[in-house]
Amino acid sequence: CQQWGFERLVPCIDEMTAKCTYRTTIIADSRYTHMISNGDIAIPRHRLAKGHPFSYASRFLHPHSDAEERDSITYENTTTPMAPYLFFLCVGTYDSFQRRFEYPSGTSFLLELLCPPGSDQIRAEQALDILEDAILWVYLFTGPHCYEQVEIRHEIYRLHNKAVKLRKCGADDEDLLRITRRMALLDQELVGGYIYTGSVYREIGIQNSNFGGMENVGNTTISTNRLMPFAGMTDSGFEYLMRVKLHEYYHNLNGSEVTGETPFEIWLNEAVTVHIEQQYHAFHFGEEYSRLQMILSLLDPADGTFARDTGAAAMPIEPDGFNDPNDLITSVTYVKAPEFVRMVELILGKEPFVWALSLYHRKFAHANASRDDWISLMGSIAGMDLGPMAEGWLKRSGFPTVTVYPSYHPNDRSCTVRLLQSGGDPPWCFPFRLALMKADGTKIVSKCHLVQHAEEEIIFEDVDSPDYYSLNRGHSFYGLLDYHPDEALLYLQARTDPDIAGRFLAFHSLSSQEILHLMQDPGAAPSPDFIALYIDLLSDPELMEGAGAQILTIFEDAGDPAYAHHYLAAYHARRSLELAIATSHAPTLLALYRAYHQTDHTWDSIGGLAVFIRNRQVKNLCLRLLARLDTPEVHEIIKNQFRNSPVSTDRMHAFSLLIASTDPERLELFREMMDCARKDPVVWEQFLAATAGSDADDLVSLLREIEESGYLRIEQANDQRAFYGRFARNRKISIETEEGRSFLEDALLRLMDVNEYTTTGLLTTFSHIDRMDETTHIPLMDILANLLKRASSPTIQQSLKRIILGNPTALATYQSLKGPVPDLAL
Structure with missing residues (x-):
């Protein structure tokens, strides 16, 4: 359930402060392998006699044939009262994979992974490896004393991983016992972090979900496509997988044991949890890589948090109102709010912050906390009143x-x-x-x-x-x-600043200047100095090993508000810049591509995989630059990677380059890929996203071919996000071309009746109409007015009204030609 969702199932007081006990009896078809709810089993699963009487209400709502075999099981969640939004009930058929997780002290609990029938056991074991790693990391590297005895913590972590590998190899029990005894001795020298208190922690795959994961007090649901490291999973998918496993597990402490008072404070549950999730990601991928990844998500001019936080659909972290709790599941909650938490950590200092956080979790254990409770506690540790700071950051949109x-x-x-x-x-x-x-x-x-x-x-x-x-x-x-320092100083900083954020911001300033120059004069030549800087940074193995190729991200951003949200012009400018880099340094790019191409791998560990992921970034950046040459020779290199690489990331990247090229086989390869991908939900999702985000000139015709294939399932949230969501963000086509606008409008009209959460997310595409070229104002407002006329969902209606009224210039132009838009009052 989401907040205020339980009241849709049963008559109750459904508030986050309504801590309840539950006794749940499930009666279902005997063929289901699993019947699960919160709490402990009070009456074990058993077969009911045929014709077993149901309640009158049950017979009315769910008629059953007396011939059906049915089982019953009863759970009781009575020891610790629980907020209704954490209620969970699951009936389904799964493959189950289990193992025990043992803390260094020797206490243990059961881990269970519920996967689709027929799942690969090796992949399932890898998923449990990652979950086990996350649980151990939380114990060792969070909590009030996590900055003490750091060497001992790392030694326990090393020994635990060694024991896991030896156990898989069938090592001698005596060898394992020596390691466990050593860990127990070391464990006595430190104070660990959060320890799970349940007897079972379960992850359950859910195929059709608006969200990547949901905590349910020991029964976590995770989008099935992100449940295990499937063979078809890309690197970004793997990074999400490891993040979401840690995230949902940590919610047992921050979000379940300690819960916000109301949905308005959902950020309180999420922001701290994301903050810990980011530390876990940095532990494996490195602080430079992890922090830079977050900075890029802030700065992305098309879909970054800064862009969303200034548009017509912008909401503060803690709004005065909302139409539905799902309105709060946005990048503001999951990116801006964690950045606020990070700023509080910087003010307090790392060690005082973890002490304050631990005090918060102890003081409000099994209770509710308000925003003021968290801020007051943090302020008491900081020795200052953080209330005014919090009021500014939480109650208004935007940023300084x-x-x-x-x-x-x-x-x-x-x-x-x-x-x-x-x-x-x-x-x-x-x-x-x-x-x-x-x-x-x-x-x-x-x-x-x-x-x-x-x-x-x-x-x-x-x-x-x-x-x-x-x-x-x-x-x-x-x-x-x-x-705006002298250009020479920016070049110096981009080459020498040891701070990855400062180094990237200098590079970003220079690349924005190049984009602006090429937008103002499309026939101009890019700066040789910038091209030389780009190649120098790309050729720096130490930089690529630490930050990855993401530090060389060139946004379609001119750095000038007058040129912002001119997506097609900015795309052509970036394309010209990348073509110039490829033309002048093709041999270097090819040599680097071949050098980094020798990085294919088999699974070993998260940290080991992180190295390969950074290497693949470099390799595929080189290939993307070479693809700008669009020559037969380059086409063959791309096709070779597409056909022969064992890594999904490489194949999908090559595919996206091929369909945007002039290769004569591109349509044949597109259809070949579609036919292959439709057989695997993970690959299908990647195929949809890669196609919808393509630069292909005939993109809309490709998308319509996918729609007409019969393979697209519009009722599936994964398909909605990957296909329509990714196309909407491809603004140079989706809202700046006539055929793109037509396709997007058709999609929104259909999605409105299928999934209002996905629909409202896609509507943010229209947030900056006033800052776009005036020729787009009328057609885009026409789409919004038509959607408003057809929308039946109050949530979608209110979102449309906010976006229309939030673009007053375009609205005035539209109404002067076509008359008033009816029913615009919020």
Whole structure:
């Protein structure tokens, strides 16, 4: 159930503060392998006599033939009262895979994975490996003492992994006993983090779900396509898999044992959990890679959190109202809110923060906590009132833009950094990390400054003159910088800044300048200096090993509001820039591609796989750049990877390049891929997303062919997200071309009657109409007005009204030509 969902099943007081006990009896067809609910088994599963009487209501709602064999089982959840939204009931047929998880102390509980019938046992065991790793990591590397005895914690982690591998190899019991005794001794020297209190922790695959996972107090549901590391899973899918397993498990503590008071505070359950999830990801993939991945998700001009947080559909983290609790399941809750938590951590410091978090979990164990409870507790540890900061970040949308004016004074060897923030009244409160840097990347001095006013100065005394300034290090605050140093300084910083956020922001500034230049003058040549920088960074093995090729992301972003949301023009500018890189450095790109191509692997560990994932990023970036040449020779390289690579990521990347090329076999390969993918739900989802996000000139005709194939299942949330959702975000086609708009409107009209959550998500595509080319205003408003006329769902109606009214310029133009849009009042 989602918040306020249980009341749709039974008459009850369905509030998050209504902690209830449950006695649940399930009666179902005997052929189902599993009948599950919350709590412990009170009456074991047993066969009912034929003709067993049901209640009158049950007979009315669910008539059964007396000839059917039925089983019954009763669960009781009475020890710890539970909020209704955590109620869970499952009847289905699954393959079950089990193992015991044992803490270093020797206490244990059962892990169970419920998978589709016929699932691969090896893949299921790998899924349990990942879950086991996440549970151990939570115990060792979270909690109030997690920064103490760090070497012992890592040694226990190493020994546990060694024991797991030896057990799989059928090692001698004495060898395993020696390891477990050693772990137990080491465990006595530290205080661990959260320990699961149940007897069984179960993950259950759910094929058709709006969400990746849902915690249900020991019965976690996870989207089946992300339940196990299937052979058809791409690298991004694997990263999501390991994140969601940790995320839902940690919800047992943060979200179930301690629950927000109302759905308005769903961020309180999610933000801290995502914060821990990100630390787990960084543990395996490295802090640079993990943090940069998050920064990219903020900055993406098409679908990033900053773009969503400024559009007509923007909502604050804690809104004053909503149509449905599902309205709160957005990037604001899962990205912006965790960034707020991260800012609080920066203010407190890492060790005080984990102490405060532990105190929060102890104080409100098996109870509800409000936003004020969390903020007050954090403030008491920080020694300051965090209430005004929280009010600003939680109750309004948007973010600060900070203009920076640094100056050095050689007479007294002081440096002043003046900050002016805009975007909020009262001003935003946030930590601002900065450093004065030498040309070789050596840090002169650094500081984390708490910004609380619209204008502030940061003064460094008795310091050498810096060669450049590294600002918003680690992306310390949720917002943007308005800082324009000389171009030479940006090139210097992009080459030498040891802070990955500062280094990328310098590169991003330079790439945005190139995009702007090419948008203003499409026939111009890209800068040779930028191309040289790009190749130098790509050729740096240490950088690629740490950050991955994602640091070389060139957004379709000119960095100028006047050119924002001109998607097709920005795409052509990026394409010209990448073509110039490929044309001038094709031999280098080919050599790098071949060097990184030798990275195919078999499963060993999460950390080992992380290395291969970063390597594949580099390889596939080189291939994408070479694909801009669109020559027969390059086509053959791409087809070779498509046909022969054993890794799904490589095959899917090659496929997306092929269908956007002029290769004469592209349509044949497209149909071949469709026929292959339809047999595997995981591959099918990847195929839909790769096609819908393609740059192919005939994209809409390809999408209509998929629709007409009979393989697309519009009722399936995975298909909706991968196909229609990915196409909607492909704005250069979906909303800037006539055939794209027609396809999108048709899709939305059908989806409105199938899934309102998916539909409202797709509607955010229209958030920035006012900032688009004026020629699009009438056709886009026409789509929204037509959808509003046809919509029956109050949630969809309200979302449409917010977006229409949030684009007043386009609305005025539309109404001046076509008359008023009826029923626009919110």
